[in-house]
Amino acid sequence: MFVLPELPYPADALEPYIDKQTMLFHHDKHHAAYVKNYNDLLSGLPDLLAKSPEEILKNPSVVPENFRQKVKNNAGGADNHARFWKWMSPAKPSPTTAVLKLINRDFGNLDTFREKFLSVAQNHFGSGWAWLVIDHDHLSVMETSNQDSPLTEQKNPLLAVDVWEHAYYLKYQNRRSEYLEAWWNVVNWTEVENLLISYT
Ligand SMILES: [Fe+2]
Known part of the structure; x- marks a missing residue:
């Protein structure tokens, strides 16, 4: 079971570069859908549902072949976006x-x-x-x-x-x-x- 992470800042915090409406749709609709699909696909498989999308992506062969691609797509959608929110910041820090x-x-x-x-x-x-x-x-x-x-x-x-x-x-x-x-x-x-x- 993967839980949709909250945005680490308000949806309008990256304005004017990334606008509030895009952030809301991207997080609340697109990312949420990947997370829901991921959990739904694995709902009857508690051993797999206990794994994180990251674990699945590192080793997709643990998923039965007949729906591996679907799980991989949604694990990627869940994990990539969870990372993506953190790769942006209104603080705009310089490279360390x-x-x-x-x-x-x-x-x-x-x-x-x-x-x-x-x-x-x-x-x-x-x-x-x-x-x-x-x-x-x-x-x-x-x-x-x-x-x-x-x-x-x-x-x-x-x-x-x-x-x-x-x-x-x-x-x-x-x-x-x-x-x-x-x-x-x-x-x-x-x-x-x-x-x-x-x-x-
Ligand atoms: Fe996206």
Whole structure:
């Protein structure tokens, strides 16, 4: 059983970058639906329902094959969005020294990383996510389609941006690049640092 987490700030806290209406629909409708579907799909399987979506994503083979893909989709929707709310903050913290050190080591500098990350997000075909992940102490940018998670590839997420149209269409319509530029202003680098510490 996974419980829909509350937004860690008021729905209008990320204005003007991410608008209140988008946040309310995204959290209260889209994220809520993934969580409900996930719990409903596993309702007759207490052993699986006891697992977190993260555990399922790391090892989807524990789910019977006939509905594995459905469970994986909704586990991803539940877990990715739970992380996504925390990857934004109205406090707009700067990247921390520890995070910058790794970004500089693996991308050259913050600007190069930003360009690469936003370019992968911008060019992702269809619905999905762009990610910064750490794998064997190495940072890289990757993309996933739909609600797939890097956890399934045993890579640890440090940051991600949702490029499903539901993440930006109400305010930015088809202008994904404007959404991404705006989103960059509210990245929660403190959360990136917290994750980095948790993985090391
Ligand atoms: Fe989303």
